[in-house]
Amino acid sequence: MTINFRNLGLAISLVALATTTASAADVTVAYQTSVDPSKVAQADGAYEKATGSKINWRKFESGADVITAVASGDVQVGYVGSSPLAAAASKGLPVVTFLVAAQLGSAEALVVRNGANISKPADLVGKKVAVPFVSTTHYSLLAALKHWKIDPAKVQILNLRPTEIVSAWQRGDIDAAYVWDPALGKAKENGKILATSADVAKWGAPTFDAWIVRKDFADKNPDFVKQFAKVTLDSYAAYRADPKKWAANAANLEKVARVSGAKQEEIASLLEGNHFPLAREQATLLGTPTVKAVADTSNFLKEQGKVDSVQSSYAPYVSVSYVPAK
Structure with a gap:
């Protein structure tokens, strides 16, 4: 199946210049089902308390959907993959x-279904592999196929959202999927991992998740963005101070499970599968490393024919100015 980002590109080109009418008193934030420590703060209402704002939390299944909502002006802050x-x-x-929300590792993976007769990468040829288009797993899948020297045109790559992947998997309609939790956990129940995003990173194609904000909103409401960043980073610091103690707290696990939809018993291992950068790390990451990563990803997507052109510089799309000093 031919993969392209044309629908996303059309949506962005039509509404990229839209202006947001929301103020810091009423903000819409797009989040996804990925497992991370800040889900506890989200469940506790910590973001609302710190910002003094009413936050409308909207759950999305893919970064492509988040981007479209941000482009339209309906969403001011969003969680997306690289x-x-x-x-x-x-x-x-x-x-x-x-913010760099997470540097991705084993929490995203390519899983092959038991009975699909896939024991090695070459067996993917001719198989149906599901992935949410314009996602980090989509990028990782293409990068993995390139590493394995497999022509993507010889694989039936299907564009399915995580919940659709779960349904298709249970029906036996697909042979493999590259996805994150909770869909990943469902797939692993009768499947095995062929590769993770940690593997793909070692092959030269690292991925990360990020918090983004509309520039017009950030310019008018810098304090909101700074407080949002601080709450997130405080959540990360609490987790990283003692991951085992954090995971032993049943209340933490219940809140993350409630917001993300992941299985409570799998949250500890899922958190270990990613790296959550602290404020001192953000100061370095939100500079050359992230700018280069976005540029490298864009060049790869252009090489694959998924975007028409790339920017001369991606520095305007990254800023460390909202990270609290530590």
Whole structure:
């Protein structure tokens, strides 16, 4: 199946110049089902308390959907992966990355279904592999196929959202899927992992998740963005101070499970599968490393024919100015 980002590109080009009418008193934030420590703060209402704002939390299944909502002005702050971020920046969407939310590892993986007769990468040829288009897993899948020297045209790559992947998997309609939790956990119940995003990173294609904000909103409400970043980073610090103690707290696990939809018993291992950068790390990451990663991802997507052109510089799409000093 031919993969392209044309629908996303059309949506961005049509509404990229839209202006947001929301103030810091009423903000819509797009989140996804990925497992991370800040889900506890989200469940506790810590973001609302710190910002003094009413936050409308909207759950999305993919970064592509988040980007479209941000482009329209319906969403002011959004959680996206590095691949949809790169695609959006390449199209000129007026956003800025203000936090690296997670450096992805084993929490995203390519799983093959038991009985699909896939024991090695070469067996993917001719098989149906599902992935949410314009996502970090989409990018990782393409990068893995390139590493394995497999022509993507010889694999039936299907565009399915995580919940659709679960349904298709249970029906036996697909042979493999590259996805994150909770869909990943469902797939692993009768499947095995062929590769993780930690593997793909070692092969030269690292991925990350990020918090982005519309530039017009950030310019008018910098304090909101700074407080949002602080709450997130405080959550990360609490987790990283003692991951085992944090995971032993049943209340933490219940809140993350409630917000993300992941299985409570799998949350500890899922958290270990990613790295959550602290404020001192953000100060370095939100500079050359992230700018280069977005540029490299954009160039790869252009090479694959998924975006038409790339920016001369991606520096305008990344800012460390909202990270609290530590």
